[in-house]
Amino acid sequence: xxxxxxxxxxxxxxxxxxxxxxxxxxxxxxxxxxxxxxxxxxxxxxxxxxxxxxxxxxxxxxxxxxxxxxxxxxxxxxxxxxxxxxxxxxxxxxxxxxxxxxxxxxxxxxxxxxxxxxxxxxxxxxxxxxxxxxxxxxxxxxxxxxxxxxxxxxxxxxxxxxxxxxxxxxxxxxxxxxxxxxxxxxxxxxxxxxxxxxxxxxxxxxxxxxxxxxxxxxxxxxxxxxxxxxxxxxxxxxxxxxxxxxxxxxxxxxxxxxxxxxxxxxxxxxxxxxxxxxxxxxxxx
Ligand code: SF4
Ligand code: SF4
Numbered sequence: 001x002x003x004x005x006x007x008x009x010x011x012x013x014x015x016x017x018x019x020x021x022x023x024x025x026x027x028x029x030x031x032x033x034x035x036x037x038x039x040x041x042x043x044x045x046x047x048x049x050x051x052x053x054x055x056x057x058x059x060x061x062x063x064x065x066x067x068x069x070x071x072x073x074x075x076x077x078x079x080x081x082x083x084x085x086x087x088x089x090x091x092x093x094x095x096x097x098x099x100x101x102x103x104x105x106x107x108x109x110x111x112x113x114x115x116x117x118x119x120x121x122x123x124x125x126x127x128x129x130x131x132x133x134x135x136x137x138x139x140x141x142x143x144x145x146x147x148x149x150x151x152x153x154x155x156x157x158x159x160x161x162x163x164x165x166x167x168x169x170x171x172x173x174x175x176x177x178x179x180x181x182x183x184x185x186x187x188x189x190x191x192x193x194x195x196x197x198x199x200x201x202x203x204x205x206x207x208x209x210x211x212x213x214x215x216x217x218x219x220x221x222x223x224x225x226x227x228x229x230x231x232x233x234x235x236x237x238x239x240x241x242x243x244x245x246x247x248x249x250x251x252x253x254x255x256x257x258x259x260x261x262x263x264x265x266x267x268x269x270x271x272x273x274x275x276x277x278x279x280x281x282x283x284x285x
Contacts, residue, residue, distance in 0.1 A: 003100075004100065004101055004130060004131050004134055005098045005099065005100055005131075006028055006098070006099060006128045006131045007028065007029035007030065007046065007096045007097070007098055008026060008027065008028060008029065008096060008097055008098075008099045008104070009027045009028065009029040009040075009042075009043045009093065009095065009096040009123065010027045010095075010096075011024065011025070011026050011027070011104075011107055012024065012025040012027075013107075013110070013111050013115075014111065014114065014115065015119070018119040018121065018151075018153065019117065019119045019149075019151040019153075019174065019210075020116070020117075020149075021115070021116030021117060021149075022114065022115050022116055023115055023116065023117045023118060023119045023151070024107070024108060024111055024115050024117075024118045024119075025118070025119045025120075025121055026104060026118065026119070026120050026121070027043065027121050027122060027123065028120065028121070028122045028123045028124075028125045028127070028128050029043055029046065029092070029093075029096040029122075029123050030043070030044070030045065030046055030122070030123045030124065030127055031043060031044045031122055031123045031124040031127075031155070032124050032127060032155070032157050032158075032191070033124065033155050033157055033178075033189040033190065033191055034091075034189060034190040034191075035178065035188060035189050036187075036188055036189075036217075036220075036253070036257045036260060037188075037215065037217060037248050037249075037250065037253050037257065037260055038253065038254070039249070039251070039252040039253060040123075040252075041091050041253070041254050042085040042088060042091060042092060042093040043091075043093070043096075043122060043123045044091035044092070044123070045088075045090035045091040045092040046090065046092055047070075047071060047088075047090060047092045047093070047094060047096070048090055048092075049064055049066075049069065049070075049071070050089065050090070051064055052087055052088065052089060053071070053083075053084035053085075053087055053088055053094050054071070054094075056083050056084060056087045057078075057083065057084055058079070058081065058083065059077045059078060059079055059081075060077065061073060061074040061075075061077045061078040061079075062074075062084060062094050070098075071094035071095075073094055073095055086255075101131065101134045101135045101138060104135060105135070105138055105139070105142070105145075108139070108145060108148070109144070109145075112144060112145055112148065115148065116147075116148070116149060117148045117149030117150060117151060117171070118139070118148055118149075118150055118151070119151045119152075119153055119174075120132060120135075120150075120151075120152055120153065121153035122153070122154075122155075124154065124155050124157065124158075125152060125153065125154060126152070126154050126157075126158040126162055126163075127158075129158075129162045129165050129166060130165075132152075132166055133165050133166055133169070136150055136166065136169035136170065137169065139169075140169055149171040150169060150170045150171055151170065151171055151172050151173070151174060151210065152166070152170055152172075152173045152174070153173075153174045154173055154174070154175055154199075155175070155176055155178075155196065156173075156175045156176070156177075156195065156196035156199035156200060156203075157191065157193075157195050157196050157199075158195060158199065159195065160198065160199075160202055163199065163202060163203065163206075163208075167206055167208055170208065171208075171210070172208055172209065172210030172211075173199075173203050173208055173209055173210060173211075174210060174211040174213070175196075175199060175200060175203065175209065175211070175212055175213070176213045176214075176215065177193070177196060177197075177200065177212060177213070177214055177230065177233065178193070178196075178214075178215065178221070179193065179220070179221045179226065179230075180193070180197075180221075180226060180229035180230050180233060181221075181226055181229070182194070184220055184221050184226060187220060188217060188220055188221065197233070200212065200233065200236075200237065201236070204236070204237040204238055204241065207238070209237055209238070209241050210241060210242065211241065211242040211243075211244060212233075212234055212237060212241055212242070212243050212244070213243075213244040213245075213246055214230050214234075214243075214244070214245055214246065214275075215246045215247075215248050216245060216246065216247060216248055216263045216267065216268065216271050217248045217260065217263075218248075218261045218262070218263050218267055219261065222263065222267060222270075222271060224274060227271050227274040227275065228274060230275065231274060231275045231277065231278040231280060232278070234275065234278070234280050234282075235278045235279075235280060239281075242283060243275070243280055243281065243282050243283065244282070244283045244284075244285055245268070245271060245272055245275060245282050245283070245284045245285070246284075246285045247262065247263050247268055247284075247285065248260065248262055248263060249262055250262055268284060272284055
């Protein structure tokens, strides 16, 4: 049995929105971007056992387990109020669990006959490349799991060698581009997009990029020059890569970013018209 463990924030046994077909989705904790519009901000950080959520929980469903350095969550008394997620100063959650590769393989076995593939997502899943490599090797070498396709849902903010370690095992990568301009990217995510642009080019070169998505955020990345630059980036990759324009939705984002305005219909149409001027086939979500 491998000693490798990863922090898993959730597993969905069946999803039709995380890639083609019916897929099991495994969500990893921790991210290396801090997007203003993140809808799962409790997956960005790691728990440091500060106890704030334990004191806040109205149903006393949380306890610190000092010996095992984790939070114990009583699902029977929890009323899913999410107060623990809202209060956490680390953008973390008391709910994620450490799992081994073998734990995940056994979860996949439970649904293997009903799914067409698995998608690993986050947080930023590429922060766990050694764990993923072992997981994917085990899937590929297991005759009962060989029919499953493997997709990675990533922000792309990772070095090329991490991709090299995983590309032999995967079918493709779905990648977000938050902004083309470095300054705008820093405003939206807190970080540069240099590695992300390199990832787009590299994955396209290796025929492993399957989807490139752009989330429209009014007053940040919706000026004409910015969208033209995104259009040129989308144009630079293979026509077979699915290109998606996504409407930023502010439901569920952190209170400090509640001022963010969702794009209206005219703004979506305008953005799509700029993207399609370059003969791009754009899916709007
Ligand atoms: S989940 Fe957040 S609030 Fe709760 S103990 Fe961990 S760091 Fe503190
Ligand atoms: S979601 Fe559950 S564990 Fe979290 S504060 Fe509410 S009752 Fe407590």
